Amino acid sequence: MLRYVIHRLGQAVIVLILVSIIMFGLLHAMPGGLVRSQLGSRATKAAVMQLTRLEGLTKPLPVQYGVWLWNALHGYLGFSYRQNTTVGRVLIDYFPRTLILGGGSFLLTVILAVPLGLLQGARANRSLDYGITGGLVTLYSVPTFVKGAVLILLFSIGLGILPGTAQTYGKSFGSDVTELILPILTLTLGSIAYFSRYIRSSVIDNLGEDYVRTARAKGVGRGRLLFRHVLRNALLPFISVVGISLPTIISGTLIIEFLFDYPGLGLVYWNAQQVRTFPIMLGIVLLLSVFVVIGNLFADLAYAALDPRIRYG
Amino acid sequence: MADEGRERRGDVADLAPEGLGAAGSGRLASLGAGGEPQHVAEHGRWSKWREDMSVFASNRLALVSLVLLILVILFCFVGPLLYRSNQTTSTLLNANAAPSAQFPLGTDPEGFDILGRLMFGGQSTIEVAFAVAVISTGFGALFGAVSGYVGGAVDSILMRVVDTMLAIPFLFLAVLIATLLSPTLLIVTVAISAVSWQSTARIVRSETLSLRTRDYVHAATGFGSWHLRLVGRHILPNTIGSIVVNATLKVATAILLYAAVSFLGLGPPPPATSWGAMATIGVQHLYNNTWWELWPAAAAIGITVISVTLIGDGLYGVMARRVITDKQK
Numbered sequence: 203m204l205r206y207v208i209h210r211l212g213q214a215v216i217v218l219i220l221v222s223i224i225m226f227g228l229l230h231a232m233p234g235g236l237v238r239s240q241l242g243s244r245a246t247k248a249a250v251m252q253l254t255r256l257e258g259l260t261k262p263l264p265v266q267y268g269v270w271l272w273n274a275l276h277g278y279l280g281f282s283y284r285q286n287t288t289v290g291r292v293l294i295d296y297f298p299r300t301l302i303l304g305g306g307s308f309l310l311t312v313i314l315a316v317p318l319g320l321l322q323g324a325r326a327n328r329s330l331d332y333g334i335t336g337g338l339v340t341l342y343s344v345p346t347f348v349k350g351a352v353l354i355l356l357f358s359i360g361l362g363i364l365p366g367t368a369q370t371y372g373k374s375f376g377s378d379v380t381e382l383i384l385p386i387l388t389l390t391l392g393s394i395a396y397f398s399r400y401i402r403s404s405v406i407d408n409l410g411e412d413y414v415r416t417a418r419a420k421g422v423g424r425g426r427l428l429f430r431h432v433l434r435n436a437l438l439p440f441i442s443v444v445g446i447s448l449p450t451i452i453s454g455t456l457i458i459e460f461l462f463d464y465p466g467l468g469l470v471y472w473n474a475q476q477v478r479t480f481p482i483m484l485g486i487v488l489l490l491s492v493f494v495v496i497g498n499l500f501a502d503l504a505y506a507a508l509d510p511r512i513r514y515g
Numbered sequence: 516m517a518d519e520g521r522e523r524r525g526d527v528a529d530l531a532p533e534g535l536g537a538a539g540s541g542r543l544a545s546l547g548a549g550g551e552p553q554h555v556a557e558h559g560r561w562s563k564w565r566e567d568m569s570v571f572a573s574n575r576l577a578l579v580s581l582v583l584l585i586l587v588i589l590f591c592f593v594g595p596l597l598y599r600s601n602q603t604t605s606t607l608l609n610a611n612a613a614p615s616a617q618f619p620l621g622t623d624p625e626g627f628d629i630l631g632r633l634m635f636g637g638q639s640t641i642e643v644a645f646a647v648a649v650i651s652t653g654f655g656a657l658f659g660a661v662s663g664y665v666g667g668a669v670d671s672i673l674m675r676v677v678d679t680m681l682a683i684p685f686l687f688l689a690v691l692i693a694t695l696l697s698p699t700l701l702i703v704t705v706a707i708s709a710v711s712w713q714s715t716a717r718i719v720r721s722e723t724l725s726l727r728t729r730d731y732v733h734a735a736t737g738f739g740s741w742h743l744r745l746v747g748r749h750i751l752p753n754t755i756g757s758i759v760v761n762a763t764l765k766v767a768t769a770i771l772l773y774a775a776v777s778f779l780g781l782g783p784p785p786p787a788t789s790w791g792a793m794a795t796i797g798v799q800h801l802y803n804n805t806w807w808e809l810w811p812a813a814a815a816i817g818i819t820v821i822s823v824t825l826i827g828d829g830l831y832g833v834m835a836r837r838v839i840t841d842k843q844k
Contacts, residue, residue: 213675220679231695343767343820345774345791348813351798359802446681453686457775461798471687472779475694483694487687494682 206506214499221491222274225484226267232480241283279488280481289485292470297489299371300466303458304451306382307389308444315394316437319401323436324428326406338395346457350388357384368464385462389454393447400443404436411435438509445501448494566840570833577829580822587819591637600631603786611800614807621807623796625785633811636788640770640816643704643789647769651708652762655715656754660746662716663723674720677713685710686775693781700783707772715761722754756834763827767820774816790816 237253238245254260258269273279279289318338322331341349358366368381408414409432417431459468467486474482506512572578606626614621620629662673680688692706726732727750735749774791776782782792790812797809 213678216675217678217682220675221682224679224683228691228695339821339824340817343771343824344813344817345771345778345794347775347778347798348794348809348816351801351809354801449681449684452684453775456684456686456690457778460779471690475690475779478694483691487683487691490687491683494684498682 203506206512207503210499210502210506214495217495218492221488221495222271223267225488225491226270229270229480229484230263274488279485282479282482284477284479285482289481292482293467293485293489296465296467296470299464300452300455300459300468303382303385303389303464303466304455306386307393307454308451310386310390311393311397312444314390315397316401316433318394319398320405320428320433320436322398322402323405323409323432326402331402334398338398341391342395346388346392346454347461349391350384350458350461353384353388366462368462371465381462381464385458385464388461389451389458392454393451396447396450397440397443401436401440404439405432408432408435438505441505441508442501445498448497452490452494567833567837570836571829574829574832576825577832580825580829583818583822584826587637587815587822588641591634591641594634595631598631598634600628602627602631602635605786611803611805611808613805620811621805623793623808624800627786627788629793629807629811632788632793633790633815636790636793636812637815639700639783639787640773640789640791640819643700643707643773644766644769646704647707647711647773648762648765650704651712651765652715652758654708655712656719656751656758658712659716659719659721660723660751660754663720664727664742664746664750666724666727670720674717677716680710681713686772689772689776690779690781693776698781698783700787703773703776703782707769707776710772711765711769715758715765718757718761719751719754722757723750726750726753756837760827760831760834763823763830767823767827770816770820770823790819 237250237257237259241249241253258266261269277290279293281288282292285292318334322334325331354366357364364384365377365381366384368385371378371381405428413435414427414431417427422431455466456468456471458464459466460472463469467490471483471486474480474486609618609622609626610624612618612622612626618628618630620633622628623632658673658677662670689706689710692709693702696702696705723746732745732749735745740749770790773782773789774794777789777791778795778798780795782789785792793812794809794816797805797812800808
């Protein structure tokens, strides 16, 4: 296990270094350069030179990368002159909200997808399976923002029971909960198809295994067989799927937050994009990427801890 | 042994960005690894093709989807010849008109006829989707083949590059690329391709790893075959099955990604449009009850993505069948 942990940890470190190099590269690829993109095209020559000196841009690139990485490791990702605050401050303020949205949707997805996938797997290639698959494929094939619009039409405009926007998020706990329902539901409808599809094929694979035949032979009932034997085995590879689905869920929050005006990192990202505040954009992408890498790492380690076949090959 | 763990993870990971239909493509990779290389004599090629066709046709859903997709493409590219509408200048006097004899599907807030716009926007959507599939599949296949063929440290580094590109949330990355460069159709295509090639690279790499050790590859090496020829002539052609299935599903994800990018306002600016941009207008005017601005575009996206996904499903069946018959020989 220790060898596997070290090996996997080494991979994660390499990926993190590559992420940091890409982010550093993009920082320097910004139109007009690092200084002009912050000060604008009408800044005086003196101001440009001052900031160039201040940001250490006169040093060689590898040194700049070293300094940037050192600062990033200490949580300093640059300063946004437009917002007059550090990038780190913005991340700390808005990341928890995105976590609530993504985490809530993730929980709901698992709660809905596992029983659905199990049902589909147990009734594979029958009309019920086809019906559920058809519905899920349709949900998957419609853009996220259209699904959100349908939910707003139904629950907000039609029935008038839920708010169609999360603009006032953060006012009170009660309104926060109701404002989160539609965004979380929209995000969930997109990812549920993929999750349940995975459980379904995993269940079908497991039903063909020898241990199922043995269990049947010794007289285990159908329900007990499915829930005690098959489900537990089918859920194992699911752990790594959870890690892999992180970028999809996070990308989904960008659309959802924009659609519902939910003030999380995605909305901040979009607003920064509109006025080209690159330090904030890069800071957000860097944070989310690191989050994905660490999430993947934990998922893989958990998988290896639970399934010895992984760590011993 | 630790490598085995990575392999397993890789197989599962191949499915990730492709969503639904690809649930099989990872398994196809492992199936393909067991099959024999497809060196078919010239006279056998047609019979094999006919066999593939009949397997595909036996999947009724895939067949109907193929017909549907062809109809959609005809609608977009031939339709404008039969149904003429002004798609270059806006007529604000006709803005937000409900469906009528003059405008079968109504008009949008700028007075563009929506039926005509559906064809016009469909052209850019289909062009981007197919271009993304070709570009990202080509690049990913080459990347994966080189990685698997060279092996060793190069393989490790190239695969970490793939991991890195998968770790950066794709929509955020696509937005960043589209922002750094100007939003033209080409840049949007490049941005979506940049976040779509990774799964192909992984699938092709894992197949190359097993193909590399085959006898016929050793034989070709013995005959003095160049590395480039080995990869291009003997290895890549044998991964074509999984590549095709993967590329088909990429068309579907590219349409959805293009819609997402358009929703965020990063598509090409008007009068150019896409189904995603049209549906975005519909969502923006959700509270105005102008349903004809949302549903036609949303339905066009849904129908196209569903048919492409089901075609991919049918192609997967063909490829899986091929592997099984090859094994029996």
